[in-house]
Amino acid sequence: MNARRFAIAAALLLLVGCEARFPDEPPADMESALTIRDAVEEGAGGAQAVAAALPDPMGWGTLKGIFKVSGQPPAPDPLAAAATHQDARICAPGGQPPRSEEIVVGPNGGLSGVVVYLSTPIPTDDPKWLHESYEAQRNAEVMFDQENCIFTTHVAAIWTSQTLKILNSDPIGHNTKIDPKGGARPFNQTIGANGSTTYQPGGEERSPAPVSCSIHPWMKAWLLPRDNPYFAVTNENGEFEIPNLPAGVELEFRVWQPHLDYVDGVTPEGSDESISRGRVKLTLNPDEARDFNVTLDAAMF
Amino acid sequence: MDSRVVLFLLLSTGFFLSGCDSPEADFRLDRVYIQKTLGEPENGEEVQALTTQLQNLKDVMVGLFGTPDDPHVPQLADVEVGEVLDPQLIRMAAGPVGRHEDGTPRGLYREHCAHCHGVSGDGAGPTAAFLNPYPRDYRMAKFKFKSTPLGVKPTHDDLRRILIDGIPGTAMPSFRLLADDEIDALAHYVKYLAIRGEVERRLVNLLTELDEGEPVLDPLVRREAADVFQEQLGMVRETVGMVVGQWENASAQVTEVPTPPEDWMSEESIRHGRDLFFGTVANCVKCHGQLALGDGETGDYDDWTKEIDDKNPALQAKEYLALGVQEPRILNPRPIQPRNLRAGIYRGGRRPVDLFLRVKNGIEGTPMPAAPATGLTSEDIWSIIAYVRSLPHEPMSKPEGHGIEYGRERL
Structure with a gap:
């Protein structure tokens, strides 16, 4: 009797366990596969036509706001490996290892390192879509520094026409390794003590790419190359601002944070649309400065 | 029932159920x-x-x-x-x-x-x-x-x-x-x-x-x-x-390999290569180690292993493995080892041109970075290669010129 009860319990447990399991790989449906093959091969052309179908924007608007954390987020982990590393003298001054910067919350609860960026593909060579104020930054150099074996530029975004200047402010060598998975170039180069190098992304990414140093494997940063300049990273107070966005058209934005990845299931103050898997859609009115204030519960981290 | 009979029945049932044909080869999803x-x-x-x-x-x-x-x-x-x-x-x-x-x-x-x-x-x-x-x-x-x-x-x-x-x-x-x-x-x-x-x-x-x-x-x-x-x-x-x-x-886009200078294998060139190896521009010593045994920084993983989880491949792999050995197929992660340069075995080939490409371009998918953009000339790279090629012939107990202390001083 006991054995039977056990068997039923086990079966139930299995069923419950299976409910949200990652599904198994199905066998291919050959008929469907061949239909797809014919469709792919019978025509030509990529996905360019899509952006052209957008309606023309009317004027410009600004998106700005603050990201805050309510409650006490977990204390950042000490990166203990730094204290015993061959370069500990530089990497853990006074024997104190640095702390992870995945979650950086300021004294007023502001969350830094959140990236907000336009994800709707736009024709950036069209002055109706790209405000002239951005022209001055088109070929700018964006600084990306490291000191005491920590990337001081922890989360950065860059326009693909810009150049990333990677600095090494340490008296020891580093190497900077960028591992994009979209259109940007991978990179892994030694940077001598107090040296510098440059990186041109060459293409854009859908979400930030990890940046690391192989000599000091705890070092971690993120870099987002985009084909347009409509992006912002929150500062130490959690504030961001993207000025002169195309107004009068529906735009889709992404919201990303190193620890949370795409921010999910949070509603900006005074809005009725929540951020879902990092995405949020909104339409700015001409000359409007839209507030986009988001409070994240500490339990999310 | 006799346990041997049970075993026989089980085996034969299993045989019938599985059939004799091997399943058709299939490309599995990643x-x-x-x-x-x-x-x-x-x-x-x-x-x-x-x-x-x-x-x-x-x-x-x-x-x-x-x-x-x-x-x-x-x-x-x-x-x-x-x-x-x-x-x-x-x-x-x-x-x-x-x-x-x-x-x-x-x-x-x-x-x-x-x-x-x-x-x-x-x-x-x-x-x-x-x-x-x-x-x-x-x-x-x-x-x-x-x-x-x-x-x-x-x-x-x-x-x-x-x-x-x-x-x-x-x-x-x-x-x-x-x-x-x-x-x-x-x-x-x-x-x-x-x-x-x-x-x-x-x-x-x-x-x-x-x-x-x-x-x-x-x-x-x-x-x-x-x-x-x-x-x-x-x-x-x-x-x-x-x-x-x-x-x-x-x-x-093939990398052009310049002809090495005539004296690139000279004692002087090897000495110059050694200085660069331990220096803070080329940084070879950081991963390949003070004795070039590949025992410097050994805590990193290659890109294929980082795919499992870039923070802790070993832990994440255990979770995957716990799902069963069939899918996803995971090999127990191992940290990547910098090459032991005293063994005289070069995976990408032992010709000078092979070694030049490894140092100049780095090794894709691994922590090995490309040479720095500034501060290291092609001649410098040839000298590093000359030093690396001399290492298997050097008595390890008497490393030429400098051993462990040398690298520390340079820091």
């Missing part, structure tokens, strides 16, 4: 990447949506590239796929081992490669777990030993070279005894698996761009929403074209 990119489902509804997406992805992949027994090279109007992937040669390498009706060989990949590299090219064939290093997983389309810089695909000749020479210090043997066209066939098939794998990964990235649960290229969608279907077709064509294009352009 499960780890899919699971990592799309995330774990939280409820039954999400499981349902994922099931649909996996089915669509599988169908799109078979549509584009066929099956192991019946491979297909996608034909696109604006991309010369045939230049990169020769369908004739791929047919020689694909399928079960044997001969085609006209007498040409068939199944070369399964005969020579699949037991280590796996039918899908996932580097997880039946023997993979017993090897160190593990066989290459082609699906990330990253190759270590090549004549092109980081981010550029290897040339056809780079792949041929690995097949002909093998990789010293690993289980990868030389296939010098195969006929020339058979080597070509295998190189094309490796490209085919790499292109197939990368297209799959990029399609998985696209899945995250669609609305939740939106199917990809589902013929049902074609009937119901023709414009969505057309848009997706464009995305798929663009993806295949982009991936194939990278291979097309590789041979135009």
Whole structure:
């Protein structure tokens, strides 16, 4: 009797366990596969036509706001490996290892390192879509520094026409390794003590790419190359601002944070649309400065 | 009942249930990447949506590239796929081992490669777990030993070279005894698996761009929403074209190797190379270690292992392994070892030109970085190579000039 009860319990447990399991790989449906093959091969052309179908924007608007954390987020982990590393003298001054910067919350609860960026593909060579104020930054150099074996530029975004200047402010060598998975170039180069190098992304990414140093494997940063300049990273107070966005058209934005990845299931103050898997859609009115204030519960981290 | 009788019954039942045929060879989906990119489902509804997406992805992949027994090279109007992937040669390498009706060989990949590299090219064939290093997983389309810089695909000749020479210090043997066209066939098939794998990964990235649960290229969608279907077709064509294009352009981007100076092997050059090796510009010592034994920084992983989880591959792998050994196929992660430069074994080849390419370009998929953009000339690199080549001949107990203390002083 006991054995039977056990068997039923086990079966139930299995069923419950299976409910949200990652599904198994199905066998291919050959008929469907061949239909797809014919469709792919019978025509030509990529996905360019899509952006052209957008309606023309009317004027410009600004998106700005603050990201805050309510409650006490977990204390950042000490990166203990730094204290015993061959370069500990530089990497853990006074024997104190640095702390992870995945979650950086300021004294007023502001969350830094959140990236907000336009994800709707736009024709950036069209002055109706790209405000002239951005022209001055088109070929700018964006600084990306490291000191005491920590990337001081922890989360950065860059326009693909810009150049990333990677600095090494340490008296020891580093190497900077960028591992994009979209259109940007991978990179892994030694940077001598107090040296510098440059990186041109060459293409854009859908979400930030990890940046690391192989000599000091705890070092971690993120870099987002985009084909347009409509992006912002929150500062130490959690504030961001993207000025002169195309107004009068529906735009889709992404919201990303190193620890949370795409921010999910949070509603900006005074809005009725929540951020879902990092995405949020909104339409700015001409000359409007839209507030986009988001409070994240500490339990999310 | 007698236990032997029970055993016999069990065995014979098992035999009948399993049948005598081995299952048809199948390209498996890149499960780890899919699971990592799309995330774990939280409820039954999400499981349902994922099931649909996996089915669509599988169908799109078979549509584009066929099956192991019946491979297909996608034909696109604006991309010369045939230049990169020769369908004739791929047919020689694909399928079960044997001969085609006209007498040409068939199944070369399964005969020579699949037991280590796996039918899908996932580097997880039946023997993979017993090897160190593990066989290459082609699906990330990253190759270590090549004549092109980081981010550029290897040339056809780079792949041929690995097949002909093998990789010293690993289980990868030389296939010098195969006929020339058979080597070509295998190189094309490796490209085919790499292109197939990368297209799959990029399609998985696209899945995250669609609305939740939106199917990809589902013929049902074609009937119901023709414009969505057309848009997706464009995305798929663009993806295949982009991936194939990278291979097309590789041979135009080969790194030029300058002729070494005449005295590059001199005592003075070796001494200069040693200074650079321990210095803070080239930084070789940081990973290869004070005695160049490959025991410097040893806590990092290669890109294939980081794929499991870039923070803690070992922990994450345990969770995957706990799901069962079948899928996803995970090999127990090992940290990557910087090369022991005193062994005199160079995986990418021992010719000076091979070593120059490793130092100049770095090694793709590994922590080995490219030489710094400034502060290190080609002559400097030749000196480093001269020093590295001298290391196997130096008594380890009496390292020339400086040992452990030297590096510390330089810090």
